[in-house]
Amino acid sequence: MNFLKTIKRPSMGAIIFWVFALALAVAAFFFTRGVVTCWSATRLPGMAPASCGTTTHLNGPVLNEEGTPIATSEVENLPPPPVNIPSAELPPPWDGASRVNILFLGLDERDWALGLGAPRSDTMILFTIDPLTKSAGMISIPRDLWVNIPGFGYSRINTAYSSGEGNKLPGGGPALAMKTVENLLGVPIQYYAQVDFHAFEEAIDAMGGLYICIPEPIQVSVIGKTNKVKIKAGCQVLPGYLVLGYARNRKTQGGDIDRAQRQQLVIMALRDQVFNPANFPKMVAIAPKVYKEASAGLRTNLSFDDAMRLGSLMAQIPPENIKHGIIDYTMGSLNNVTLGGENASILKPFPDKIRELRDQIFGGAISPLAQGEPAALMQADGARVRVLNGSFTPNLEYNTGNYLLSLGVPVTEVGPADRAYDRTVIVLYSPKLYMLKYLQAVFGVTSSLQIRIRPDPASTVDVEVRLGNDWANNNPMP
Numbered sequence: 001m002n003f004l005k006t007i008k009r010p011s012m013g014a015i016i017f018w019v020f021a022l023a024l025a026v027a028a029f030f031f032t033r034g035v036v037t038c039w040s041a042t043r044l045p046g047m048a049p050a051s052c053g054t055t056t057h058l059n060g061p062v063l064n065e066e067g068t069p070i071a072t073s074e075v076e077n078l079p080p081p082p083v084n085i086p087s088a089e090l091p092p093p094w095d096g097a098s099r100v101n102i103l104f105l106g107l108d109e110r111d112w113a114l115g116l117g118a119p120r121s122d123t124m125i126l127f128t129i130d131p132l133t134k135s136a137g138m139i140s141i142p143r144d145l146w147v148n149i150p151g152f153g154y155s156r157i158n159t160a161y162s163s164g165e166g167n168k169l170p171g172g173g174p175a176l177a178m179k180t181v182e183n184l185l186g187v188p189i190q191y192y193a194q195v196d197f198h199a200f201e202e203a204i205d206a207m208g209g210l211y212i213c214i215p216e217p218i219q220v221s222v223i224g225k226t227n228k229v230k231i232k233a234g235c236q237v238l239p240g241y242l243v244l245g246y247a248r249n250r251k252t253q254g255g256d257i258d259r260a261q262r263q264q265l266v267i268m269a270l271r272d273q274v275f276n277p278a279n280f281p282k283m284v285a286i287a288p289k290v291y292k293e294a295s296a297g298l299r300t301n302l303s304f305d306d307a308m309r310l311g312s313l314m315a316q317i318p319p320e321n322i323k324h325g326i327i328d329y330t331m332g333s334l335n336n337v338t339l340g341g342e343n344a345s346i347l348k349p350f351p352d353k354i355r356e357l358r359d360q361i362f363g364g365a366i367s368p369l370a371q372g373e374p375a376a377l378m379q380a381d382g383a384r385v386r387v388l389n390g391s392f393t394p395n396l397e398y399n400t401g402n403y404l405l406s407l408g409v410p411v412t413e414v415g416p417a418d419r420a421y422d423r424t425v426i427v428l429y430s431p432k433l434y435m436l437k438y439l440q441a442v443f444g445v446t447s448s449l450q451i452r453i454r455p456d457p458a459s460t461v462d463v464e465v466r467l468g469n470d471w472a473n474n475n476p477m478p
Contacts, residue, residue, distance in 0.1 A: 097433040099362075100310065101187055102127045102302075103178050105161060105194040118166035118173065120158040123263065126181060126189070128362055131313055131433050137323035137361035138267070140260035141181065145327065146335070146346040149180050155339065156346060157184070174299070184349070185358050191306075194299040201240030208282075209237040212269040218252070220245035260326045268319065275315050309453045316431055325361045327354055374438050379408050383432035383462040385439075390417030390425075391472035400467060403477045407442070409435075413461055421468035427452040429459040439463065443471055 106123030124141040143158040152163050157180060163169075164176025171178075174192040182189050204210050213235040219228050222245050231238070231246060238246070247266050250259040273279060302310070331353040335346050385404065389397035397414040404411050424443045428436055428451065436451070443465065445451065 102191040118162040121161040135321040140326045142256045204240035377434040378438035381434040383435035386413040386461040386464045388417040390421035393472040424468040425466040427464040429456045430462040432462045
């Protein structure tokens with residue numbers, strides 16, 4: 001997996017776009033393979049065709065090497081740090097069955113627009129997805145939460161990103177933001193996604209707008225314009241700029257907490273619209289345009305393959321299995337501190353309250369894998385398996401099929417593969433993840449490149465094993 005190149009136009013409140021991007025990834029990959037030729041959100045082998053066409057300001061105290069705050073006048077005389085951010089250690093490929101936690105970041109674009117350097121994160125939402133229970137959840141984290149940022153001491157949580165980015169830490173802002181949220185919630189975070197508000201607007205417009213039910217009328221600001229627009233209550237189709245304005249608005253009585261609720265409402269509306277089977281023909285038609293915008297406005301450490309697999313998984317999770325949570329004002333106390341020589345309002349967290357919310361969203365299960373014997377879980381999956389011989393060894397499919405039957409694997413078909421394979425490949429036609437993990441262990445499949453996710457309700461099997469020469473030359477069969 002590789003990091004995306006640094007984004008050009010970071011977002012303030014477009015965090016919700018990644019849900020849409022994952023969904024379109026599935027549609028584009030499975031129905032229009034040509035779409036991926038211009039993918040740039042993560043690096044792929046080969047070259048794309050020719051047709052594909054300051055200084056740092058931190059909102060918080062700056063520390064010297066001894067950890068002592070530096071006076072304002074001294075800070076102003078410091079040279080700007082380098083702008084290139086090194087890559088952190090990449091996470092291992094997703095095994096397809098473990099719980100996945102993804103931190104979504106939206107940036108305050110005013111810092112960039114004013115030439116103030118590394119921006120603060122304006123929105124943080126932690127998503128969790130459990131493939132085995134087909135459940136998911138999201139926790140919105142307020143920007144003013146007072147937390148301990150590793151290496152920088154206590155400050156608002158929205159300065160974690162700017163501190164990591166501006167000080168050229170390994171992995172930049174995303175890595176430090178992930179580490180900060182991990183310490184806050186006590187859960188591991190494997191991935192992050194950072195999206196751009198221009199891409200979000202254009203994606204919504206490419207969909208023909210977003211159908212969303214607004215609970216009460218609200219006046220929103222429009223980015224790039226001085227006017228404000230009033231959105232009426234009720235179910236309606238909104239264009240991209242109004243959806244973004246609705247998701248960004250924080251000038252209501254509940255402030256950031258109200259905004260977090262609106263963002264989660266938009267996320268669920270996007271989910272309903274994108275994953276509605278009736279909309280799939282339209283999604284396929286608009287996928288090339290939306291994909292181009294998505295890749296230009298996205299920064300993530302998710303590999304392309306893992307994005308495909310997560311998108312396929314999300315389509316299988318019903319709305320009632322998605323839990324919502326917000327760290328609100330009942331989970332902390334409002335206080336005032338001095339940051340950067342200015343008075344700042346903060347929310348000091350009540351750790352026990354936040355952990356209770358975490359357990360509600362995560363179902364109280366922090367362990368990533370289901371419990372039980374792998375063989376028993378595999379057999380309970382009820383998957384049908386096809387074995388194809390892609391090696392140069394005659395009759396290997398029959399010998400392997402009988403071997404798998406002796407292990408309790410329900411092999412129903414055997415035959416020749418479409419071509420020769422150096423390494424064994426496992427193809428998943430339906431979400432039989434226990435079987436997938438079991439076969440990974442049997443055949444020693446460790447690379448995500450050896451796993452193909454190809455949903456096909458018409459397939460006569462759930463899982464297909466294409467035997468390679470690696471299995472022919474090194475297997476435990478008698």
